[in-house]
Amino acid sequence: MSSDETTAPAAGPGDGPEDSPFRHERTARDEAPQFVLPLVARIERAGPPARTDALETAARAVLVLLGDERSLGDGVWAQAVRDWQDARIRKVVRRARGAEWRRAEALEGITVTGGTAEVRVFPPVPLDGWPKDLARLQVSGTDLDDPEPPAAPGPGTPVLWLSPDLEMSAGKAMAQAGHGAQLAWWELSDRDRAEWRGAGYPLAVRTAAPERWARLVASGLPLVRDAGFTEIAPGSCTVVADHPALRRVAS
Template identity: 60%
Template sequence: MLTLVVRVEKNARPAQTDALETAARAVLAILADERSFGEGEWAEAMTSWQDDRIRKIVKRSRGAEWRRAEALPGITVHGRGVGAEEPEAAAAQVRVFPPTPIDVVPAEIANLQVSGTDFVDARELPPVEAGVPVLWVNPELEMSSGKAMAQCGHAAQLAWWALSDEARKEWEAADFALAVRTATSAQWTQLLRSGLPVVQDAGFTEIEPGSRTVIADHPQLRR
């Protein structure tokens, strides 16, 4: 299980889209980290996890809980404030941790809450920049923000696996730039026919097994 923890302070909740994008970038960050392959300290855990179901869970923390989580090995990724009323003041923060079996998750994160991650966008989203990968969310599904964050992480991971080594290096050099948007019904139908990576959820929580949740539209995968 790969655990992501989103920081949710009492008076500083991240915007929905910023949280989704930051979670996806956090997954990419740990996939690309030198500790995750070769002789790296996380390599065995990462390989075992990727060879199995790439399950992810998103939890929330604040204050002392966040500080304790940050003290554990992992990577903190900062958002860009997309959708936030005050982007710089309320940018999302997500920390991703090396995967562990469910029964050995460190207490500092095992005891954190899953609920309470329902975020909203306070302002209109900007247009997606040309050439930026887009993770398209299924418009017909209702998911909590935490569930959607995990699904966007899955989609980013599927795109990463499908890319060439050169394309991966380019994405990493761009700080894993990406956008998350909800597709229209017409867009979703077209995307399903495109052959792009699509997340099909196992249905452990919130939605029906087999539900297709997010499609990863990376320009390099359309060539």
């Protein structure tokens, strides 16, 4: 599972050949020290999580960290979160099982549980300063499936709509869903954030039908554009965050 993403086209020289599909343009945000938000998904051989549940759990994990008192004000994680958000909004999803997962759980962070998925999110770390028990975890090598198609989201549920035009690994899609949730969080009022947090951050992740996707991209709702570090071309639109409170504003 892999992902090293940002929420807008980014960055610069030395990233690969000039004709590389993953080349990106440098902006001022690349001049700041770069941090990354680590997420670790528990994927046991005998019982891997369903793909959609893993995506939703990862998105909620990002929100849980952003809304945690340790990430706000003078909290112990607040400076790291600010430094991370001042640069590229990178998230990396790694996988763990057995003893690897137990070592990850021993590190400072928050575990978020879905129906079949467990994802642990950690405070941001420097791009080259991962804790060794996280740095040794695999980024690639496992993909996930849904045993049956996910049901339609319930009325009033915030939905992170994935592009129907892109093929993404589970890890990349988890990071992209996290980006969409974060953009929605930024756009909400304090009252709407408090209500979402109080409800436990309900959300759904679904792939949009092509005709719906075209409308969503043009809707004014928060839109994730990939930086092109991995898997897909820079500038690709990956996720639209369709929160009911934001829909009222966008309309």
